[in-house]
Amino acid sequence: MDLTVKPEHEEFRLRLRRWLHENLPAGWGADSLAQFRSYEEEVAFMRDWQGQLYRGGWAGLLWPKEYGGAGATTIEQAILNEEMARAQAPELINKVGVHNVGPTLINYGTEAQKRRFLSKILSAEEIWCQLFSEPGAGSDLAGLRTRAESDGDGYRLTGQKVWTSYAEFSRWAICLARTDASVPKHKGITYFIVDMQAPGIQVRPLRQITGGTEFNEVFLDAVYVPRDFVIGKENEGWGIAMNTLAHERGTGYLFKEQVKHKIAVDRLVEMIRQAKRHGRSVHPALRAEVINAFIRVEIMRLLNYDTMSRMSRGQEPGPDSSLKKEFWNRLSQHLHETALALEGPWSQLMPDDPRAIDSGRWQQTFLYSRSVTISGGSSEIQLNIIAQRLLGLPKE
Ligand SMILES: Cc1cc2nc3c(=O)[nH]c(=O)nc-3n(C[C@H](O)[C@H](O)[C@H](O)COP(=O)(O)OP(=O)(O)OC[C@H]3O[C@@H](n4cnc5c(N)ncnc54)[C@H](O)[C@@H]3O)c2cc1C
The missing domain is CATH 1.10.540.10 (Acyl-CoA dehydrogenase/oxidase, N-terminal domain)
Known part of the structure; x- marks a missing residue:
């Protein structure tokens, strides 16, 4: 390229x-x-x-x-x-709408679905969430138990979802539900568009370590979904869901994250300089961690070029997105750990304490960074994908 x-x-x-x-x-x-x-x-x-x-x-x-x-x-x-x-x-x-739903509808949606939903995703007139994970089905997503039963011109969906980001203010959701329990688990799943204002939907926010409530539990009790709101064909939702997750893991947002992390590294470098100006020295091991973070951010930039090159050839993201996500996960957590180590005892101050460095921003982003090795598929799952699909290792 x-x-x-x-x-x-x-x-x-x-x-x-x-x-x-x-x-x-x-x-x-x-x-x-x-x-x-x-x-x-x-x-x-x-x-x-x-x-x-x-x-x-x-x-x-x-x-x-x-x-x-x-x-x-x-x-x-x-x-x-x-x-x-x-x-x-x-x-x-509308992150879920733009990064997950949009590419899925563009690739697999009907013309009517594309015309109905896509532009309102971009304008944020309609926010979307993703009803995939369940209490017993996160890494083992294909083990999901929410069921969809045929009812006239549509289906009735019943079950429980969890960790649903932005459900509280979402107008629509993409949702996986089981339409056939008699076949191997990957083969009986259908991909639905669910109206979050439909009768039978209940959303309960969950408090996170950051103090926010971005997450929710979502209960579905015989929620009606018209047949026109199936994406792809009945029982063929698994392959489409894998494409959605590859987009979530892969691609677009990592460009921005790389630049954000570059700006963060610049700030850490400035903190070391400031310490020197105030007559304090930073331990050489900690200094080395900042340099290490700088190197990783540069490598992320090169990985992004690879993504860009694939996208410009019209290639869909595949198992390579697991490699990039995993690299970024580690980079992000390492960088935030290094930032708190540099702040030293000040890192214990609450964000609203006037003495907190950078308004306590690092404490907040450190807490959020703990989630990156879980969201969009945990690190262990990314390693399994890399092992089997990129390295051709036998399944354990
Ligand atoms: C910030 C954030 C946002 C999220 N947003 C959404 C959302 O909007 N919609 C949605 O549907 N979900 C969402 N999730 C859920 C997320 O997809 C799941 O948390 C994730 O897939 C892991 O599933 P789990 O929590 O059930 O953990 P489990 O699957 O129970 O895993 C527990 C532990 O066991 C390990 N493990 C499991 N299986 C294996 C295996 N085969 N080999 C090795 N190790 C294994 C895991 O790596 C993990 O460490 C979000 C999660 C986070 C953190």
Whole structure:
């Protein structure tokens, strides 16, 4: 792949930088989200922000134009991710919609499903969540027990899901349910679109170690889903779900994470310099950890180029996305551990303590980073995929 940045790419970058400068609230920075008094307020702001991005033509760059996308190039998408991270712009609120649901509908949805759902995902008018995991089916997702029984022109879904991010304010969900219990477990699963406002849905938030309630339990009691809301064919949901998860693990968002982590490493370097200016020295072993983090972030950049190259050839993400996710998991946790070690005793201060370094941001991101080796499939599962599908090792 030709990675030369052409004049039109530079023009794209400058146009975006200008747009971000004009549209982000004045003084916006890494700590700005902390200003909101409640989660609801934060969600409302983020929703509005994604709407602004969509109206500005900056959401769904790689999606086809007829469904609200921009039909842009992979390089432009990479530039967008970099610039958003550099400006510390808020994340997309409709992450599941954009990274998981969109590619799935584009690849497997009917024309009517694409027209009905895609542009509202990009504009964040309709937020989505993912009803895959269950109390007894996380790593062993194919063991899911939520069942879908035929009822007239549709199905009735009954069961329990868990760890459902953003369910509280989602309008729609992608959901896996068992339509045939008599066949091997991977073969009896169907992929549904579920209306989160349908009778029979109950959402219960779960409190996390960060203090937030992004997670939820979702109970389904004979929830009606019309046949038109099946993605793909009955009993053929497993293969489609694997494609959804490869998109979640793989690809787009790691560009942005790489730049965010590069900015974080720069900040750690500055902390070492500051310590020196104040007559304190940082232990050489800790200094080496910062350098180690720098090296890993650089390697992540190269891995992202590989992703970009595959995407530009129109290849779907496959087992290579497990390698990239696992590398990033380790990088992210190592970097946050190093940050807290550099802060020393100050890392024990609560984020609202005026003495907390960088407004206590590192403590919060450290806590969140504990989840990266679990979400989107745990590290052990990624290692199994790498072992079997990339290295051809025999199954244990
Ligand atoms: C931040 C976050 C967001 C999430 N959002 C969503 C969401 O929106 N929707 C959704 O459906 N799910 C979501 N999840 C759930 C996530 O997909 C599961 O937590 C994950 O797949 C692991 O499943 P589990 O929690 O049931 O753990 P288990 O599967 O019970 O695993 C427990 C431990 O056993 C290990 N283990 C299990 N099987 C094997 C094996 N075969 N070989 C080696 N080790 C094994 C695991 O690695 C893990 O360490 C989210 C999770 C997190 C942390």
